[in-house]
Amino acid sequence: xxxxxxEPEKPGVLVTRFTQELIIAGYSKRTIEMxxxxxxxxxxxxxxxxxTAKRSDIVSFxxxxxxxxxxxxxxxxxxxxxxxxxxHSFLRNKIVDDIRVPKRAKKLPxxxxxxxxxxxxxxxxxxxxxxxxxxxxxxxxxxxxxxxxRVDDLDLREYIARVRGxxxxxxxxxxxxxxxxxxxxxxxxRKKIKSEYVFSKKNGKSVSVDTIQRxxxxxxxxxxxxxxxxxxxxxxxxATHLLESGENIRKIQELLGHSNLxxxxxxxxxxxxxxxxxxxxxxxx
Numbered sequence: 451x452x453x454x455x456x457e458p459e460k461p462g463v464l465v466t467r468f469t470q471e472l473i474i475a476g477y478s479k480r481t482i483e484m485x486x487x488x489x490x491x492x493x494x495x496x497x498x499x500x501x502t503a504k505r506s507d508i509v510s511f512x513x514x515x516x517x518x519x520x521x522x523x524x525x526x527x528x529x530x531x532x533x534x535x536x537x538h539s540f541l542r543n544k545i546v547d548d549i550r551v552p553k554r555a556k557k558l559p560x561x562x563x564x565x566x567x568x569x570x571x572x573x574x575x576x577x578x579x580x581x582x583x584x585x586x587x588x589x590x591x592x593x594x595x596x597x598x599x600r601v602d603d604l605d606l607r608e609y610i611a612r613v614r615g616x617x618x619x620x621x622x623x624x625x626x627x628x629x630x631x632x633x634x635x636x637x638x639x640r641k642k643i644k645s646e647y648v649f650s651k652k653n654g655k656s657v658s659v660d661t662i663q664r665x666x667x668x669x670x671x672x673x674x675x676x677x678x679x680x681x682x683x684x685x686x687x688x689a690t691h692l693l694e695s696g697e698n699i700r701k702i703q704e705l706l707g708h709s710n711l712x713x714x715x716x717x718x719x720x721x722x723x724x725x726x727x728x729x730x731x732x733x734x735x
Contacts, residue, residue, distance in 0.1 A: 461493045464500060471540050478594075478617065485532035492533060500536075505545045508533060512551065523552040559686040560677050561720050567687060570679070573672035579665050581630070581637055582649050582657070586681055588627035590688035590705055592617065593663070593681035597656050599648045601638070606631050613707065622707045689717045 459467075465486060472482045495511050496503055515521040515529060534546040562570065567587055574580040586596060595613050604611045609626045634648070645654035649662075662681055670679035677683070685706070692702050703714040 461490075461500075465490055465493070468536060468540050472535070475535075475539070480594075484528055485535060488529045488532040489536050492529075492536075500541060501543070503537070503543075503545070505549065508537075508546060508549060512549070524554045526551045527554050558720050559716065560679065560683040561690045562675070562677065562679065562683060562687045564691065566673070566675050566677070567684075569673040570666075570669050570675065574665065574669040577637060578649060578657070579669075581634060582662055583666060583669065583684065584627070584630050584633070585648075586662075586684035587688055588630050589624045590685050590692075590702075591624060592685060592707075593659050596662065596681075597647075597649065597659055600646050601648055602646070604634075604648065606635065617707060620707060622704065624705055686717070686720070689714070690720055693717050694721050 468489060469482060469486055472485060477485070492508075492511050493500060495514070496507055511533075512526060512529065516526060521529070530546070530549065530551045537543045537546050571580055571583060574583050582596065585591070585599075586593065589611070591599070591613060598615070599611065599613070603614060604626065606626070609628055609631060611624050611626055613622050613624055615621065641650075643650075643652065643654045645656075647654075647656040649657045651657055659681075666679055666681055666684070670677075689702050689706060692705075693699065699714055699718070700711065702717070703711055706714060708714045
């Protein structure tokens with residue numbers, strides 16, 4: 451990717467154009483940040499024009515990440531993905547294809563019991579904070595989708611809402627709890643400063659992801675829940691509890707916004723209520 455004078459582009463200019471390619475490709479803000487971070491790190495490691503990079507340079511970089519920086523398999527997979535996009539889609543140089551990295555460890559998601567969910571809500575201050583947590587659990591949305599949710603996206607009569615520009619820039623319909631809608635209406639009436647956002651700060655701007663993470667962390671501590679509780683744990687709990695109640699997994703897939711059913715099927719592995727119905731053969735001998 452040289453200029454008209456055949457001089458190599460400066461790393462800063464190259465990364466700026468790479469960032470623009472990611473934006474056009476529709477990647478999320480978080481993914482763009484991580485891809486740019488690792489490409490920047492690779493270019494500093496390379497210390498030469500990116501167009502002259504070889505397979506061995508990438509292997510050496512990944513090996514350093516693993517051995518010297520003790521990076522996890524998940525991190526290596528992300529670095530590999532970022533470099534693959536950088537070389538294959540941006541520089542049009544397919545030198546990453548046959549480089550293999552360890553598969554990510556498949557961990558079961560954190561799921562709260564219904565009793566733990568009730569305890570979490572009880573430990574959260576009434577009003578906006580509790581409404582946020584109830585919304586995450588009752589609708590199964592991602593926290594990034596919750597902070598962008600606008601009042602106009604809610605259909606309070608039909609108890610549904612529309613998530614706009616979710617993961618993969620896809621829109622989808624979600625369900626709303628009747629109990630939650632009732633409490634939300636009261637909260638909206640009490641708001642002194644009107645906001646386009648469902649969950650807003652005193653100045654009317656949207657609440658941040660960090661704020662919601664903090665609220666959940668503090669409430670989990672108050673409720674004495676020893677599990678690692680995050681906004682995503684609420685989403686996991688939503689899906690698992692629906693599955694345990696006998697809901698169709700394809701409907702759950704649509705509500706979660708999963709492109710592939712295989713992603714949703716992880717919840718069949720964490721449905722403890724179903725597992726508890728299985729009787730040990732030892733009890734029948």
